[in-house]
Amino acid sequence: MAFSAQRGANVRLPAEVNRILFVRNLPFKISSEEMYDLFGKYGPVRQIRLGTAQDTRGTAFVVYEDIFDAKAACDHLSGFNIMGRYLIVLYFSPTKQTKKTDLAAKEAEINEMKAKYGED
Template sequence: MAAISLRKGNTRLPAEVNRVLYVRNLPFNITSEEMYDIFGKYGAIRQIRIGTNNTRGTAFVVYEDIYDAKTAVDHLSGFNVANRYLIVLYYQQAKMSKKFDHKKKEDEITRMQEKYGVSTKDKS
């Protein structure tokens, strides 16, 4: 597989680099304001989404510019926040969708429909 790269001047970026970062190992009580303070130092941020109760300790950070995202990854991977070392990765859609097993979810829905007598078939 050929490596696709982006250029800005003489800077070449690897293919996995993108504007969306996936952050793990965050303190559970971190606020959006604290996230903007930490990540905003490296460029303009379009959006930050902090995990819910099921995904506590994680967040997505979307930068306006891909080079700002790269700078943030370079500087914040391993950064200490409230005695927790951040894990900052580039978001990879293919990798995340693999974690969500669609077949398993469909089987679970079918099992629940059978258990409670719910049908999705048209009754006409």
């Protein structure tokens, strides 16, 4: 732990950097063990969630213990070829997720108002 604190002593990271990575373009046949082997090279991994539903296959969330380990993994594994697929590794951004739901709610509200006041 002291080593992690030293690494980040006077380092400013970009705002989008966080401990949670979103990985796309994974081979469908990759196992959790292979994921831990690959991402564990960059530091302790707290959790990996592989997408199993039809619309989430080929994706995963990787949660690191330390933000600097997540940054190293993102930097080194973006574009990495595994089983013939090139990985897309991004920082997870919960604000992007909420913006999508907020937009849908606002559109519904606007449509409701239009219907109420007879606008097309």
